[in-house]
Structure formats: C-alpha cells, structure tokens
Amino acid sequence: MELDERSRAFLDFERERWRQPRSRARAVRERFGLSVVRYLQLLNRLIDEPAALAYDPVLVLRLRGLRESRRRRRMVPPLSPTR
DSSP, X not given: OOOOHHHHHHHHHHHHGGGOSXXXXXXXXXXXXXXXXXXXXXXXXXXXXXXXXXXXXXXXXXXXXXXXXHHHHHHSOOOOOOO
C-alpha cells in the first residue's frame, strides 16, 4: 500500500517544520486548511501506517517516540506532598 499525496505532504511538512518561522497552527492552517488539532489527529493515525514507515522511517520512528514519551508523561501520577 502506498501513501496518498496528502499523507506524503504531512510527512514532508513534519520533516521540514523546524525550519518554519511561523507557528505550527498557522502553517498547518495555511498549507492544509485544517485546525492543528485535526492535523495532529490525522498525523498520529498516519504514523502507525506501515506505508508511512516505509516512506520515511527516521521521521516516523522519531514521531512515534515523541508520542510515546508524551503518553508516558501523562500517565505518571503527580507526586504527593510529603508530610
């Protein structure tokens, strides 16, 4: 299975995003016509696709790792104050 044009564009955008002088939300809205929330939902689904991994393994593995570290941080309960 191959990636469609929009999926490739998402991955290309993520690969080059650090070079963008403007905010991610603005860049996503201008380039894809999506809210940043919807874009991130689609991107997170995309990086689980084997075709995405085949297209750009370094990027996809980095994005999966970032997602997993954010997930782990959310799962850690806050420290309780000691008495």
